[in-house]
Amino acid sequence: MRMSAFFLPTLKETPTEAQIVSHRLMLRAGMIRQTSAGIYSWLPLGWRVLRRIEQIVREEQDAAGAQEVLMPTIQSADLWRESGRYDDYGKEMLRITDRHEREMLYGPTNEEMITDIFRTFVKSYRQLPLNLYHIQWKFRDEIRPRFGVMRGREFLMKDAYSFDIDAAGAKRSYQAMFLAYLRTFARMGLKAIPMRADTGPIGGDLSHEFIILAETGESGVFCDKQWLDLDVLAEAPNHGDDLQAFFDRFTSIYAATDEKHDADDPSTPKDLVSARGIEVGHIFYFGTKYSKPMNAAVAGPDGEPVLVEMGSYGIGVSRLVAAIIEASHDENGIIWPDAVAPFKVGLINLKPGDAETDRVCGDLYAGLGASGVDVLYDDRDERPGVKFADMDLIGLPWHLVVGPRGLKNGTVELKRRATGAREELSVEAALAKLIA
Amino acid sequence: MRMSAFFLPTLKETPTEAQIVSHRLMLRAGMIRQTSAGIYSWLPLGWRVLRRIEQIVREEQDAAGAQEVLMPTIQSADLWRESGRYDDYGKEMLRITDRHEREMLYGPTNEEMITDIFRTFVKSYRQLPLNLYHIQWKFRDEIRPRFGVMRGREFLMKDAYSFDIDAAGAKRSYQAMFLAYLRTFARMGLKAIPMRADTGPIGGDLSHEFIILAETGESGVFCDKQWLDLDVLAEAPNHGDDLQAFFDRFTSIYAATDEKHDADDPSTPKDLVSARGIEVGHIFYFGTKYSKPMNAAVAGPDGEPVLVEMGSYGIGVSRLVAAIIEASHDENGIIWPDAVAPFKVGLINLKPGDAETDRVCGDLYAGLGASGVDVLYDDRDERPGVKFADMDLIGLPWHLVVGPRGLKNGTVELKRRATGAREELSVEAALAKLIA
Numbered sequence: 001m002r003m004s005a006f007f008l009p010t011l012k013e014t015p016t017e018a019q020i021v022s023h024r025l026m027l028r029a030g031m032i033r034q035t036s037a038g039i040y041s042w043l044p045l046g047w048r049v050l051r052r053i054e055q056i057v058r059e060e061q062d063a064a065g066a067q068e069v070l071m072p073t074i075q076s077a078d079l080w081r082e083s084g085r086y087d088d089y090g091k092e093m094l095r096i097t098d099r100h101e102r103e104m105l106y107g108p109t110n111e112e113m114i115t116d117i118f119r120t121f122v123k124s125y126r127q128l129p130l131n132l133y134h135i136q137w138k139f140r141d142e143i144r145p146r147f148g149v150m151r152g153r154e155f156l157m158k159d160a161y162s163f164d165i166d167a168a169g170a171k172r173s174y175q176a177m178f179l180a181y182l183r184t185f186a187r188m189g190l191k192a193i194p195m196r197a198d199t200g201p202i203g204g205d206l207s208h209e210f211i212i213l214a215e216t217g218e219s220g221v222f223c224d225k226q227w228l229d230l231d232v233l234a235e236a237p238n239h240g241d242d243l244q245a246f247f248d249r250f251t252s253i254y255a256a257t258d259e260k261h262d263a264d265d266p267s268t269p270k271d272l273v274s275a276r277g278i279e280v281g282h283i284f285y286f287g288t289k290y291s292k293p294m295n296a297a298v299a300g301p302d303g304e305p306v307l308v309e310m311g312s313y314g315i316g317v318s319r320l321v322a323a324i325i326e327a328s329h330d331e332n333g334i335i336w337p338d339a340v341a342p343f344k345v346g347l348i349n350l351k352p353g354d355a356e357t358d359r360v361c362g363d364l365y366a367g368l369g370a371s372g373v374d375v376l377y378d379d380r381d382e383r384p385g386v387k388f389a390d391m392d393l394i395g396l397p398w399h400l401v402v403g404p405r406g407l408k409n410g411t412v413e414l415k416r417r418a419t420g421a422r423e424e425l426s427v428e429a430a431l432a433k434l435i436a
Numbered sequence: 437m438r439m440s441a442f443f444l445p446t447l448k449e450t451p452t453e454a455q456i457v458s459h460r461l462m463l464r465a466g467m468i469r470q471t472s473a474g475i476y477s478w479l480p481l482g483w484r485v486l487r488r489i490e491q492i493v494r495e496e497q498d499a500a501g502a503q504e505v506l507m508p509t510i511q512s513a514d515l516w517r518e519s520g521r522y523d524d525y526g527k528e529m530l531r532i533t534d535r536h537e538r539e540m541l542y543g544p545t546n547e548e549m550i551t552d553i554f555r556t557f558v559k560s561y562r563q564l565p566l567n568l569y570h571i572q573w574k575f576r577d578e579i580r581p582r583f584g585v586m587r588g589r590e591f592l593m594k595d596a597y598s599f600d601i602d603a604a605g606a607k608r609s610y611q612a613m614f615l616a617y618l619r620t621f622a623r624m625g626l627k628a629i630p631m632r633a634d635t636g637p638i639g640g641d642l643s644h645e646f647i648i649l650a651e652t653g654e655s656g657v658f659c660d661k662q663w664l665d666l667d668v669l670a671e672a673p674n675h676g677d678d679l680q681a682f683f684d685r686f687t688s689i690y691a692a693t694d695e696k697h698d699a700d701d702p703s704t705p706k707d708l709v710s711a712r713g714i715e716v717g718h719i720f721y722f723g724t725k726y727s728k729p730m731n732a733a734v735a736g737p738d739g740e741p742v743l744v745e746m747g748s749y750g751i752g753v754s755r756l757v758a759a760i761i762e763a764s765h766d767e768n769g770i771i772w773p774d775a776v777a778p779f780k781v782g783l784i785n786l787k788p789g790d791a792e793t794d795r796v797c798g799d800l801y802a803g804l805g806a807s808g809v810d811v812l813y814d815d816r817d818e819r820p821g822v823k824f825a826d827m828d829l830i831g832l833p834w835h836l837v838v839g840p841r842g843l844k845n846g847t848v849e850l851k852r853r854a855t856g857a858r859e860e861l862s863v864e865a866a867l868a869k870l871i872a
Contacts (some may be wrong), residue, residue: 007503007566009557024538033553035508035515036540042506044568050506067443071485072471072590073573075507075528079471091535094510096542099441099527099577104472104512106532106542117469117477121445130443137509137573141535154508286831428865 001343002365003378007044010390021216022325023148025334029394031321038145038153045394046321048342050156053320054135056187056339057158063238064180066131067161071113073137077103079112082294094139094153106139111290111312114161118308119296122306125165125306128298129173133160136318149318150218150278150326156318162311165300167287170309174206174285175243177313181210181281182250184315186232189337190280190327193227193255197282210281211257214327217276220258225271227253278323285311328418334395335418343376345434346396348387350403352379360412360427361402371435392417400430437779438801439814443480446826457652458761459584461770465830467757473582474589481830482757484778486592490571491757492595492623492775500616500675502567502596509573513539515548518730530575542575547748547796550597554744555732559602559744565609569596571753583756586654586714586762592754598747601736603723606745610642610721611679613749615672617646617717618686620751621690622668624682625773626716626763629663629691633718646717647693650763653712656694662705665691713764714759721747764854770831771854779812781870782832784823786839788815796848797838807871828853836866 004218005289009030018024026032031046042050058068074096080086086105094106094165107113114132122130145153162173178194185192190212197209209399211221230253237246253312254269257277262268288307291297297305316323328335336342345368351363376396378387384403391399401413414433425433445466454460467482478486482580494504510532516522522541530542543549550568558566568834571594581589598609614630621628626648633645647657666689673682690705693713698704724743727733733741752759764771774780779827785797797813804811812832814823820839825834837849847860850869861869 005501005611006507007568014717015797017461018462030557035549035552036510036512036538039508039510041508041549043553044503047504065441067480068483069443069480072475072477074472074475074575076472081582094532094534096530096532099579100473100495113471113477117479121443121466139510143535266617301827396754436774 001376002059003376004380006376008394009043011391017216018148020147020150020326021329022322024148025325026148026322027327029334032149038142038151040149040152040154045342049321049336049340050318052340053188053324053341054156055157057184057315058135059316060180060184060187061133061158063183064131064176066133066177066180066423068134069117069132069135070134071107071110071117073106073139074104075107075110075113076104079116079408080105083112083115083290085112092142094141097414107136108140109157109312109314110134110136111161111310112294115290115294115310116295118163119294122163122298124299125301128308129162129164129169129396131160131162131173131176133158133313148322152318155316158315158317160313161244161312162270163296163308164310165298165306165308170285170287170311172243174283174311175240177283177311178208178247178250179233179239179243181283181313181315182232183236185210185212185280188324188340188431190321190324191228192280193221193223193277195257195260196218196251197257199246205287206285208251208283209279210283211255211277211279212323212327213275213277214323214354215276217278219277219279221255221272222258222261222268223254223275224269225254225273227255228273277324278319278407279316280320280323281313281315283311283313285309294364301390329395332389332395336395336397338397342394343374343396345373345375345398345400346374346391346394347377348359348384348391348399348401349377349379350384350387350401352381354404356407357402357404360407364400364402364412364431367431368434373434393416398434400434438813439812440816444830445479445715446791446829454584456586456758456762457582457765458579458586458758461761461765461829462584462758465770468585471598474578476585476588476590481778485757486754488776489624489760490592490594490753492839493620493753494571496616496620496623497569497594497596498820499619500567500612502569502613502616503566505553505572506570506572507543507546507553509542509575510540511543511546511549513541515552516541519551519726520546520729521548528576528578530577543572544574544576544597545593545748545750546570546572546595547597547746548730551730551732551746553782554597554599555730558599558734559733561737563599563742565600565605567596567598567609567612569594569749573707584758586758588754591752594751594753596749598749599732599744600746600848601734601742603745606721606723606747608679609719610719610747611674611683611749612717614683614686615675615679617749617751618668618671621646621648621716624756624760624776626760627663628716629657629713630686631657631691631693631696632687641723642721644687644719645715646719647691647713648759648763649711649713650759653714654761655713655715656697657691657711657713658694658697658704659691659709659711660689660705661709663691664709698786704821712753714762715752716756716759717749717751719749721745728796742867765831768825769829771829772833774833777833778830779810779832781809781811781815781834781836782827782830783811784820784827784835784837785813785815786820786823786837788817790840792843793838793840796843800836800838800848800863800867803867804870810868834870836870
């Protein structure tokens with residue numbers, strides 16, 4: 001993509017309405033635009049990141065054996081009356097009356113709807129286990145939306161729902177999602193720590209929050225120092241293996257939010273790290289909490305009806321965009337982890353109009369594109385300082401800088417955004433390195 | 437995907453509530469489930485098709501130079517008051533009041549919101565032309581929703597919006613979308629015919645509907661016989677070329693809906709075909725209809741403000757799923773065009789439990805998967821007749837049938853769903869053919 005044609009409305013000033021760094025940087029980098037309180041449009045740069053994150057979430061759900069569906073945003077109030085949650089939910093639920101005066105709502109979550117789909121179609125234990133997920137916009141009418149997409153009203157969430165014939169099966173489903181979540185966040189370059197959590201309005205028996213470490217995070221966190229060195233992707237077993245040992249190990253290393261942490265408890269480890277974090281996922285095992293009132297039963301091996309054991313598993317997809325920025329930025333802007341970067345390479349032409357510089361930039365742009373590398377080519381007629389500042393702000397992992405002075409010596413400069421490390425390379429070597 | 441684990445709730449009986457063939461087949465094939473009047477959940481098979489269609493739409497929008505964004509579903513009523521459409525829209529607009537008693541609505545379209553984004557960020561003619569699109573769920577509170585996803589209330593639409601400094605630029609933007617639309621539908625295996633249309637509530641000066649031919653289509657259509665032989669993909673120029681000649685040619689060949697057709701008009705061609713069709717896209721050039729009331733102006737070359745010339749361009753993405761079925765089915769079920777098929781190959785194991793049949797099926801499943809071919813493997817313990825019927829119903833393009841009798845001769849059977857043509861092939865030859 002050529003920057004001269006790219007719709008990237010970066011801001012020079014820091015927006016005063018934004019209280020946290022990710023909100024400020026998303027506005028300054030032209031990623032989002034608020035359209036109503038707590039409701040945002042995603043501009044091209046922001047949309048690219050959102051899609052990358054969504055795709056990693058999807059791949060790990062698929063790898064765990066979950067199947068993707070898509071439920072609608074608008075639900076009937078009747079379904080929520082069956083579970084008893086219609087009245088419980090309060091003003092956070094956006095309630096709607098349609099033209100026929102039917103009571104509807106904008107779904108804040110989908111336990112009721114998926115349970116209705118399940119009970120309609122699944123009749124036998126032989127069709128279990130089953131895990132269905134979707135990635136869909138939700139609405140929660142927060143009284144005071146703030147912090148940008150971190151706590152918006154309309155937000156994108158991945159929610160999965162597992163169905164099993166018994167508690168042992170449900171525990172396996174829970175462990176598979178536990179593994180998928182650790183893998184998902186690790187692939188995004190995040191250090192995510194599962195913490196035993198209260199189940200809240202979802203209800204149930206067992207629950208973990210996944211909190212990623214970020215210096216500017218919303219909550220205080222205490223954890224065993226071991227967490228900092230754990231390599232989830234190296235240790236993770238395969239789906240299909242028995243996950244019990246993995247689950248036991250990763251739930252036994254100490255971690256607690258500051259509300260739950262007790263320094264005087266003898267089980268608290270000595271090697272303790274105090275940090276800050278952001279919740280990005282939450283998983284629940286809640287047995288028959290929904291299957292019972294909604295009568296979601298299947299025929300068991302003996303032909304008798306059995307209420308299914310359920311769990312639900314959420315990831316805040318749009319929230320993750322902000323959470324990643326909280327975890328990865330510096331005073332100059334965003335530092336995207338490679339896996340979620342909107343473009344891999346920012347190509348900077350230091351002197352548009354200089355024939356040789358234009359030619360080399362054109363060749364690099366074409367060569368990288370032909371190899372499937374996403375490049376944002378800054379071909380604008382702007383001063384180098386403006387280009388460097390914008391490129392740092394939007395945080396692409398690699399900056400490839402091409403100018404007449406370097407080209408006289410046959411070199412271009414390659415900078416790694418995360419470390420600031422720079423090297424002078426021949427055009428061919430730079431190309432080879434970025435394609436590799 | 438193994439069918440024994442795939443959530444594919446096919447129905448044996450024809451649902452009585454469905455009046456048109458696509459609705460019946462989508463229900464029977466386990467693609468969708470109605471959750472409220474005119475509101476549907478997409479089950480895994482339907483979701484796969486919806487995503488394929490969405491991806492083709494996206495690729496052709498990108499190729500035409502449009503840039504993807506994502507606007508929210510919930511909009512502020514104030515924006516619609518600026519354009520004057522808040523009162524005009526009537527009861528089809530789903531109106532919502534939030535917890536602070538602010539008037540909101542579920543967007544039926546996005547002219548106002550995109551114009552607001554544009555006027556906030558774009559200040560100079562040098563930033564034009566600009567075309568922004570998104571693929572997002574919309575809501576229209578139809579008084580009598582019917583025909584399944586063909587006329588649902590919550591539906592997925594691609595809508596693009598172009599901004600130009602003058603009418604000549606706007607015409608070029610219109611022509612680029614005209615070309616993109618013809619390419620989009622042709623890639624899906626559809627014969628789409630652009631027809632001069634009224635502009636309706638969107639307003640404006642120039643408009644075309646794109647109608648695909650389908651025997652069971654909703655509207656009568658008359659067109660020049662030439663249309664049947666036109667090969668859009670062969671004739672299409674490149675984006676960036678002057679599109680005037682292409683546009684002139686494709687708008688000059690006679691086509692009209694039955695309301696507009698006049699058999700006595702001397703311009704009506706002799707070689708006329710009477711057919712039926714379904715509207716799947718609609719494009720509009722409407723000049724300053726929105727930029728004027730909303731004051732979306734940029735500085736022109738002389739520094740004076742100029743109201744931008746706009747167009748909007750819609751494709752009914754969820755509607756296309758049904759429209760394709762209307763255009764491509766037989767008495768046994770759906771016939772998916774290759775480009776949108778949920779899986780390319782249906783692999784049928786005629787005798788699960790037979791060691792050699794299981795082994796060959798397992799090898800084929802693994803071999804096709806390793807080559808990136810999407811396969812649905814019917815490994816269920818069901819009679820062959822049930823498997824053949826289900827596979828015809830869900831309409832995968834290729835059926836690969838493996839049983840002990842064929843294997844004795846070293847062969848498997850490959851059937852093309854669209855034609856019914858069958859051939860006996862060695863396992864290797866079948867694999868090679870499907871991978872090619």
